[in-house]
Amino acid sequence: xxxxxxxxxxxxxxxxxxxxxxxxxxxxxxxxxxxxxxxxxxxxxxxxxxxxxxxxxxxxxxxxxxxxxxxxxxxxxxxxxxxxxxxxxxxxxxxxxxxxxxxxxxxxxxxxxxxxxxxxxxxxxxxxxxxxxxxxxxxxxxxxxxxxxxxxxxxxxxxxxxxxxxxxxxxxxxxxxxxxxxxxxxxxxxxxxxxxxxxxxxxxxx
Amino acid sequence: xxxxxxxxxxxxxxxxxxxxxxxxxxxxxxxxxxxxxxxxxxxxxxxxxxxxxxxxxxxxxxxxxxxxxxxxxxxxxxxxxxxxxxxxxxxxxxxxxxxxxxxxxxxxxxxxxxxxxxxxxxxxxxxxxxxxxxxxxxxxxxxxxxxxxxxxxxxxxxxxxxxxxxxxxxxxxxxxxxxxxxxxxxxxxxxxxxxxxxxxxxxxxxxxxxxxxxxxxxxxxxxxxxxxxxxxxxxxxxxxxxxxxxxxxxxxxxxxxxxxxxxxxxxxxxxxxxxxxxxxxxxxxxxxxxxxxxxxxxxxxxxxxxxxxxxxxxxxxxxxxxxxxxxxxxxxxxxxxxxxxxxxxxxxxxxxxxxxxxxxxxxxxxxxxxxxxxxxxxx
Numbered sequence: 001x002x003x004x005x006x007x008x009x010x011x012x013x014x015x016x017x018x019x020x021x022x023x024x025x026x027x028x029x030x031x032x033x034x035x036x037x038x039x040x041x042x043x044x045x046x047x048x049x050x051x052x053x054x055x056x057x058x059x060x061x062x063x064x065x066x067x068x069x070x071x072x073x074x075x076x077x078x079x080x081x082x083x084x085x086x087x088x089x090x091x092x093x094x095x096x097x098x099x100x101x102x103x104x105x106x107x108x109x110x111x112x113x114x115x116x117x118x119x120x121x122x123x124x125x126x127x128x129x130x131x132x133x134x135x136x137x138x139x140x141x142x143x144x145x146x147x148x149x150x151x152x153x154x155x156x157x158x159x160x161x162x163x164x165x166x167x168x169x170x171x172x173x174x175x176x177x178x179x180x181x182x183x184x185x186x187x188x189x190x191x192x193x194x195x196x197x198x199x200x201x202x203x204x205x206x
Numbered sequence: 207x208x209x210x211x212x213x214x215x216x217x218x219x220x221x222x223x224x225x226x227x228x229x230x231x232x233x234x235x236x237x238x239x240x241x242x243x244x245x246x247x248x249x250x251x252x253x254x255x256x257x258x259x260x261x262x263x264x265x266x267x268x269x270x271x272x273x274x275x276x277x278x279x280x281x282x283x284x285x286x287x288x289x290x291x292x293x294x295x296x297x298x299x300x301x302x303x304x305x306x307x308x309x310x311x312x313x314x315x316x317x318x319x320x321x322x323x324x325x326x327x328x329x330x331x332x333x334x335x336x337x338x339x340x341x342x343x344x345x346x347x348x349x350x351x352x353x354x355x356x357x358x359x360x361x362x363x364x365x366x367x368x369x370x371x372x373x374x375x376x377x378x379x380x381x382x383x384x385x386x387x388x389x390x391x392x393x394x395x396x397x398x399x400x401x402x403x404x405x406x407x408x409x410x411x412x413x414x415x416x417x418x419x420x421x422x423x424x425x426x427x428x429x430x431x432x433x434x435x436x437x438x439x440x441x442x443x444x445x446x447x448x449x450x451x452x453x454x455x456x457x458x459x460x461x462x463x464x465x466x467x468x469x470x471x472x473x474x475x476x477x478x479x480x481x482x483x484x485x486x487x488x489x490x491x492x493x494x495x496x497x498x499x500x501x502x503x504x505x506x507x508x509x510x511x512x513x514x515x516x517x518x519x520x521x522x523x524x525x526x527x528x529x530x531x532x533x534x535x536x537x538x539x540x541x542x543x544x545x546x547x548x549x550x551x552x553x554x555x556x557x558x559x560x561x562x563x564x565x566x567x568x569x570x571x572x573x574x575x576x577x578x579x580x581x582x583x584x585x
Contacts, residue, residue: 038544038560045559063250067305075304095244096343097304146339147293149209149301156210157264157302160218162255165451166466171258175251186306187253194256 005048007036013051016084020050058085062092064176065104066186069148070132073139074101080183086111090119099143101135114138155189162193169194213266213298215288219281220267223371224416224446225312225346235366235410240342243303243310245366249344250309263312263346264299266290268328272316274351276373276384277457278421278450281316289318292331296339303343310344310366311335321352329360336364346411349400351392358399362408367443369414370396375432379422383458397440404441412443419472420464421450427490427497430475434486437479444480447472471499478504482528482535506531509570516572519551532566533557 010028014020028047035041039048058081067075075097081089086106090113093102101114110122112135122131172194181187235245251260269289272281290298295313302308313332318324328347335341347365349358361368370393374380377389387393400413415436417429429447436442449464475492478484482505492499492507500507509531517526519541527538540560541551551557553573558564 034544034547034549038540038547038549040540040544040549040556040559042555042559059250062246063252065306069304075306077306092244092246097242099241144304146300147297148304149298151305153210153213153298153301154305154307156214157217157307158253158255158261160214161221161259161261161265163221163257163259163451165463166257166259168258169256172254172256175254175258175260190253 005036005039005051007033010036010047010051013054014047016054016088017050018083054083054085057081057083058088060180061085061089061184064180064184064187065089066154066184068151069144070103071136072142072144073136074103074132076103076105076128076132078105078185080107082179084108087119097143099139099141101139103131103135105131115140158189159193209294209298212288212290212294215286216268216270216290217264217266219270219284219316220265220312220314222279222448222451223265223312223314223348224448225263225265225369225414237336237342239337239340241340242300243341243343245342245344246309252307252309262309263344264302264308264310265312266295266314268295268313268315268331269318269324270316271318273319273386274317274384275386278383278418278453280453280456283455283457289327290331292327292334295331296335296341299335300339300341303341310346312346312348314348315350317350317352321350322354322357325350325353325357325361329357329364332364333360344411349396351387351396353396355399358396359403359408362400362403365409367411367414368400368409369416370400371416371418372397372432372436373416373418374422375417375424375428379424379428383418383422394440397436397442401441413440414443414446415440416446416448417472419447419449419469421458421461425493425497426468426472426475426499427493429472430479430486430489430493433476434479445476447476465501467501468499471501471504475499475504478508484508503531505529506566513570517570518572519557520545530567530570532563532568534561537561 014025014028027043031041031044031047035044039045061079061081065077065079067077070076086104086108089104090102090111094113099115101112103110103112105128109124110126110131111119112122112131113119114135117138176190181191249262251262253261255261270281270284271287271289275282299311313328315324315328332345332347345365346367346369347361349361349368349370351370372393374383380387380389397413403409404412419429433445436445447469449466449469451463452459452461475489478489479486488508489504491511492504494500509529512529517530519527524538524542527533527541528535537560544551544560551573554564554568557567
């Protein structure tokens with residue numbers, strides 16, 4: 001039974017790692033299959049760990065970006081993923097929101113896509129409104145047709161889910177590392193809840 | 207009453223139900239008519255509460271009106287009874303899903319008078335979400351005790367996962383905390399129907415169940431036995447454990463809560479049964495005379511009983527490797543693969559690079575004829 005990573009999987013993820021040099025990628029290309037299968041050499045393990053960091057960053061970016069709506073056609077967000085995972089994120093988001101235009105601003109620029117369009121990148125200096133307007137123009141019809149309840153609903157729902165007798169902040173920070181709380185502006189509700197608690201919780205504790 | 211207030215009340219009432227953060231089917235169900243939503247096989251946790259629990263699904267009750275008398279539950283005694291209308295529920299969910307706050311829907315409910323009628327209301331809401339809102343993402347639906355066979359077929363056709371809570375490990379224990387739920391008929395028979403529906407292609411992520419740990423005074427052996435039977439007879443995907451937590455204004459509010467470590471140790475034991483495939487009789491070895499788990503990693507407790515001498519990873523078979531703390535199925539397979547290709551485990555670093563947790567494994571290993579000098583666990 002094969003247990004190690006496939007070389008193709010490594011070669012897909014490693015170039016997206018912020019600290020991975022082309023020299024190391026070349027080295028990985030020549031790691032013997034047996035070492036890769038068992039992760040039995042330091043290089044194989046290092047390559048595997050770096051690729052996993054990229055996959056994890058992509059996973060967390062998918063989880064923690066919060067969209068805002070523009071003209072009922074475009075979903076946009078800002079975030080700073082650690083690695084160059086924007087294309088990975090968009091390949092999933094397109095399946096999730098096939099009728100929307102999508103825009104993500106990261107430290108590497110604006111990334112956007114619309115139905116049937118290719119992933120486009122704009123320089124970070126560009127104005128957000130211009131990018132959104134450009135993408136919205138490519139979306140033929142309104143993508144929201146239900147009664148939208150707005151962003152505040154998340155605040156209500158999220159605060160209802162906490163069970164005070166199980167409070168466990170170390171576990172919270174393990175699952176939501178500070179890097180993401182600080183670099184993903186959409187996580188404001190979670191930050192406020194952890195830092196301040198709620199009035200109800202305070203009264204309950206008193 | 208506004209929709210936000212309904213969401214607040216009904217999601218607060220639903221927060222004690224447990225669902226997985228990574229619960230999607232692999233491969234996911236393909237819903238050709240869907241226009242929004244996708245199911246990602248590994249699942250995504252979109253947020254975590256300060257108690258460290260994942261918030262990946264819009265977890266709500268359809269109604270908190272309930273004619274049951276479960277003594278641990280807040281619904282029967284709650285003064286504010288609320289129910290969603292199907293459209294309200296769908297609008298609220300879509301507003302969260304669109305902004306990437308949640309990965310899917312988890313819908314449960316109190317049983318307002320007639321279980322079949324309440325189940326019909328729930329199904330109507332999810333059918334609306336699937337057919338009119340054309341949502342193709344993940345839905346986990348609770349089956350109510352008393353739902354009929356036709357409703358279970360409808361539920362497995364539209365949901366990715368379904369579940370019905372056993373709550374307690376036996377009929378007598380359940381009746382001590384919920385006198386009007388009949389274990390054999392309301393729970394086990396429905397689970398059998400679910401199993402048959404899944405066999406015919408429904409609910410691709412299978413069925414699960416949940417225990418309220420400690421509410422009925424059961425011991426851990428009873429829970430492990432029931433869980434094992436659920437895996438064998440109901441083809442359960444997995445079981446969940448919720449430590450009993452006394453809630454104000456319920457008949458059990460003055461009872462002691464179950465320590466969270468007990469829930470944690472049950473999850474670890476479940477892992478040994480479900481993932482490591484340890485025989486049930488072997489797992490019994492970690493129970494004390496009262497059938498309770500100690501507050502210790504059950505795999506470590508088992509290893510202390512199993513090994514009377516350190517293990518050489520260059521000689522040990524898969525079964526023995528798997529019983530060493532810090533070595534799981536993946537790292538055990540990597541060790542065997544490495545050996546098959548003529549490699550040897552010369553030092554702890556090699557093991558570490560294969561994914562083993564070196565510090566846990568070290569006291570049980572003999573590398574190059576030498577055993578780590580740290581104090582033996584079983585001495």
